[in-house]
Amino acid sequence: MKNNIWDRLMNLDRRWVYLVIGLVTFLPILVMVDMPVQITSEVKSVFDRVETLPEGTVIMIPMEYSPDTMAELQPMARAVLRHCFSRGLKVISTALQIQGVLLIEQDLRTIADEYDKVYGEDYVFLGYKPYPDIVILNMGENFRKPFPLDYYNNELDDLSMMAGVSNYSSVACIVNINATSGVDSWINYANGRYGVDLALGVTAVIATDYYAFLQSGQIFGLMGGLKGAAEYERLIGRKGVANKAMTSVSVAHVFIILFIIIGNVAFFASGRGNRA
Amino acid sequence: MESISIGTMFWMTVAAFLTFCIFSFLYRDNPFYRFAEHLVVGISAGYWIAILYHTSLTDLWIDPLFASVTAFGNAEGSVAGKIGMLMVNILPGAIGLLMFSRFFKKTSWVSRWPIAYYLGVSAGVALPLYLQGFVIRQVAANMMDPRSIFGMIFAGGGAANFFQGIGEIIIIIGSICGLAYFYFSAEHKGIFGGAAKLGIWILMIGFGATFGYTVMARISLLIGRLNYLIEWVGALSGFFGS
Numbered sequence: 001m002k003n004n005i006w007d008r009l010m011n012l013d014r015r016w017v018y019l020v021i022g023l024v025t026f027l028p029i030l031v032m033v034d035m036p037v038q039i040t041s042e043v044k045s046v047f048d049r050v051e052t053l054p055e056g057t058v059i060m061i062p063m064e065y066s067p068d069t070m071a072e073l074q075p076m077a078r079a080v081l082r083h084c085f086s087r088g089l090k091v092i093s094t095a096l097q098i099q100g101v102l103l104i105e106q107d108l109r110t111i112a113d114e115y116d117k118v119y120g121e122d123y124v125f126l127g128y129k130p131y132p133d134i135v136i137l138n139m140g141e142n143f144r145k146p147f148p149l150d151y152y153n154n155e156l157d158d159l160s161m162m163a164g165v166s167n168y169s170s171v172a173c174i175v176n177i178n179a180t181s182g183v184d185s186w187i188n189y190a191n192g193r194y195g196v197d198l199a200l201g202v203t204a205v206i207a208t209d210y211y212a213f214l215q216s217g218q219i220f221g222l223m224g225g226l227k228g229a230a231e232y233e234r235l236i237g238r239k240g241v242a243n244k245a246m247t248s249v250s251v252a253h254v255f256i257i258l259f260i261i262i263g264n265v266a267f268f269a270s271g272r273g274n275r276a
Numbered sequence: 277m278e279s280i281s282i283g284t285m286f287w288m289t290v291a292a293f294l295t296f297c298i299f300s301f302l303y304r305d306n307p308f309y310r311f312a313e314h315l316v317v318g319i320s321a322g323y324w325i326a327i328l329y330h331t332s333l334t335d336l337w338i339d340p341l342f343a344s345v346t347a348f349g350n351a352e353g354s355v356a357g358k359i360g361m362l363m364v365n366i367l368p369g370a371i372g373l374l375m376f377s378r379f380f381k382k383t384s385w386v387s388r389w390p391i392a393y394y395l396g397v398s399a400g401v402a403l404p405l406y407l408q409g410f411v412i413r414q415v416a417a418n419m420m421d422p423r424s425i426f427g428m429i430f431a432g433g434g435a436a437n438f439f440q441g442i443g444e445i446i447i448i449i450g451s452i453c454g455l456a457y458f459y460f461s462a463e464h465k466g467i468f469g470g471a472a473k474l475g476i477w478i479l480m481i482g483f484g485a486t487f488g489y490t491v492m493a494r495i496s497l498l499i500g501r502l503n504y505l506i507e508w509v510g511a512l513s514g515f516f517g518s
Contacts, residue, residue, distance in 0.1 A: 018302045025495060026502050071500020072493060098327050099320065128331045133402065149335045184410075188402070192409040204493035208486045215447065216417030218409065224489065226496040245499045252495045 046221030127151030
């Protein structure tokens with residue numbers, strides 16, 4: 001039986017699809033076209049909260065991402081940290097996902113160095129401890145309970161920034177940048193149990209799960225994936241990796257939509273729809 | 277341009293090589309892909325052990341345990357207090373060590389004790405708070421005064437207010453219809469069947485949004501790797517050009 005074009009499309013080797021997606025993602029990176037990015041209210045509210053905090057206020061930015069999700073969350077974390085340090089806020093950070101501890105420590109140190117921030121005076125990195133639920137609960141009582149020492153083995157009381165900082169009541173808000181389902185623990189324990197204001201920066205895969213918490217008022221802001229990072233970069237007026245990537249994202253999305261349409265048309269035109 | 281050391285260049289090249297190894301799976305399964313896959317599993321296990329030892333085992337157990345032992349050499353404090361502190365530090369470690377009984381067939385059942393302890397504590401802590409955060413607060417968010425919703429739509433507060441009011445109605449109807457679909461004790465026909473059908477549509481829209489976000493996430497990861505490869509090529513040319 002002679003194959004028509006629709007049959008051939010239905011039997012197309014999927015590696016051609018991979019190749020096209022690879023090319024349409026790669027080529028726009030080289031072109032560097034500045035795509036428009038709409039600022040959403042959920043990202044703006046995170047920016048506004050940080051923007052209105054007085055200089056010297058302590059803010060907590062727990063970061064839970066690892067090399068497999070850094071493409072999405074590292075630009076977001078860097079943008080939020082840049083905003084905090086440029087506003088003269090003091091940052092407490094943790095890394096409750098074990099694979100990302102070194103990566104997050106490096107990111108925090110790199111951005112702090114950009115603004116000549118001093119460790120112990122302007123920022124503190126508590127590091128990793130197992131069982132995030134228990135750690136988040138214990139920090140609500142006292143940071144010193146789960147973290148008798150910081151990541152660099154300093155006593156917390158030896159760090160000038162930690163003077164008078166005991167638990168969540170000492171921080172203005174938490175902006176949790178998280179690639180895992182550990183987000184639930186921050187909602188339940190930090191916000192639910194201790195009532196601290198919470199905003200989330202999450203991977204795009206899990207972003208839709210957390211819009212319900214935005215609507216219920218359990219979180220005050222939400223940044224989803226690379227798009228959320230691109231928005232935040234624009235808000236702080238420093239376009240970085242996320243904004244450069246938006247062109248590739250847009251072009252790749254157009255091609256994926258085209259493939260979905262072509263695949264569906266081919267499915268029905270080849271008569272497989274009737275057989276199904 | 278900042279000069280790159282030979283060590284940095286070497287490790288950047290290793291990372292680029294491993295990226296190509298993983299990408300090669302898109303063509304077909306091959307030994308390079310399997311090598312990279314096994315490498316990441318092995319390195320992850322070693323990395324976990326090192327991080328856990330240095331960030332948790334030492335300052336949460338070993339150091340306090342030694343401190344409570346050496347405290348017996350100090351004149352300060354009562355003996356009963358010191359014994360109590362020693363027990364507080366010994367017990368968690370001892371319970372944790374019971375996990376290793378799994379390696380011996382005869383005693384493997386003992387490992388259930390620490391698991392039971394952990395599950396018991398976790399469930400006790402989590403249940404009330406999950407119920408509060410994921411059920412009660414979510415239900416409460418859907419209980420809105422109809423007057424405020426109609427006020428948003430008809431009071432002429434601008435387009436933003438109007439659409440917020442419409443959004444609130446969609447959320448309430450969507451939640452009720454979505455729940456109706458998952459109610460299986462009544463046949464899905466008549467008004468109830470219609471609500472359940474609308475519920476499926478609402479769920480499908482939700483899945484569609486999640487799919488769209490997932491596509492963006494995967495493309496973002498690809499961009500991350502491509503950016504790295506571009507950076508590596510730039511570093512390589514700078515290294516050999518200098």
